[in-house]
Amino acid sequence: MNWYLKVLKQYADFNGRARRQEYWMFYLFNFIFSFLIGIIDGALGMEELGIGTVYSLGVLIPTIAAGVRRMHDLGKSGWYILIPIYNFILLCTDGEYGPNQYGPDPKNPYNEIDDIGVSEA
Template structure:
């Protein structure tokens, strides 16, 4: 639940990075709340509860999606590519700092630039 609340606190923050757990826990709790509001709305005959909630979390949902794309060192626009954004959302973030900020897991040692360097292989060994 802390991840869900953290996303709501960063309501419209489209910069930085979001861990997989932050993204997926927000999606899970948002789905659960949506289902509960649908059931309650159906019981009382007012489906507006679900619609109001959906509008309220629209911007935080987009923001956490953009930050999730930043964690895998991709532009936030990648959330518009249907299947690829799901693959990226499931992928572990770039260790160390990348173009979008420091690693939210606090891993250090190397960053995005190190993935582009070939391994140093000494033929003498």
């Protein structure tokens, strides 16, 4: 749930990087909430333009922003989310180790030792 809230707090932040865990946990909770809201809409008879539509429009920008940040974690431009199959492959791929042009590594943001070529033994 923390990952879902983290993405919502970064509502329209298209800068930086997002780990796989952040992206997929947001996706999972978003799916669960959409499913539950769909059930509520169905029970109330509001399938056409109900709570689900409002919710979907509300999370549209954070969903796109999380996808763009996920692409940044792979060292790719955010525009790669527009390529259907390649996009899915990239979303499942581990991000670049260490900092890249989009920011520090979200898994290990304090790896200055690794940046200069010294590794822990």
